Amino acid sequence: MIHLYGIMRSGELPDDLPRGIGGALAEPVVQGGLVALTSEHDAPPVLDVVAAEEHEQVLDVAMVSGTVLPARLGTEFESGQRVRSLLRARYSEFLGDLRRLAGKVEIVVHAERGAPPAGLTSLACDCLLRAGAPAYLVEKPRLDEFVAAVAQADAASGTRLLVTGPWPPYSFVTDAAQVAR
């Protein structure tokens, strides 16, 4: 049983991969110019709060060394061979996503009431508006500017805002790249 954390360019693979779910060593599965970050398990891992955190930890490290397409928790494969097949079959889709999302991170803004200020969209490359907590795709160098804009809006609006991130771009990988089970 192979657990998938995410997909990145093989040239951007971190030097040291951290331990992932259940303390299993995260291992690269390379196919062409792409690499899948995976870990091997004898049985399907228990996907609880701790596992979610461990999944995130591997992606955290990957995000520092490059652009990573995050897989959802619970994306599992029978074998490394299956993972390679996926990378082969969707090679150009994954590369396209990696190009589009390079240098960008996902930021989520929660508003206590109503919606976050509309002006934030102008600071983001893309935005997924949804009830309560829209996600913004923000270029890393503009992160401080974005947070400062939230702080300013927060002071002006009187409704409380909360910003979380930077996340791997969960909300911005295309459907095709969203690796299904």
Next chain:
Amino acid sequence: MTTKRILYGDVGWLREAALPNLVPRSSRPMRIAADADQLSQGLGRLVLAILEVVRQLLERQSVRRMESGSLSEEEVERLGRALQLLAQQLRELQDVFAVSDADMRPVLAQIGDLVGRGDAATVSRRR
């Protein structure tokens, strides 16, 4: 949620808001369909996931206390039994609501954002 993920603001008010659905995580979004049966199952899933998180926190805290050596042998045994009973009762509730482990995973993962991970190594897995 680990505090390193908070770039701005205070998480305090979130505790009163609907806890899941707040943070994008590795989990798939939970959907509650407007069908009566599915709705009650969706709510059951949410309630059970919250109970499970509380159970995990209790367990974590208990293990810490057991390991600290501040409890007598009898107290350790009582605590162990109580934890087992709690896990068992949650299991039964899961059956009542017809909520499987797989149903709870995405909700659990989302709630996880709002719970500090702490010393995960001491968390014993129920399943």
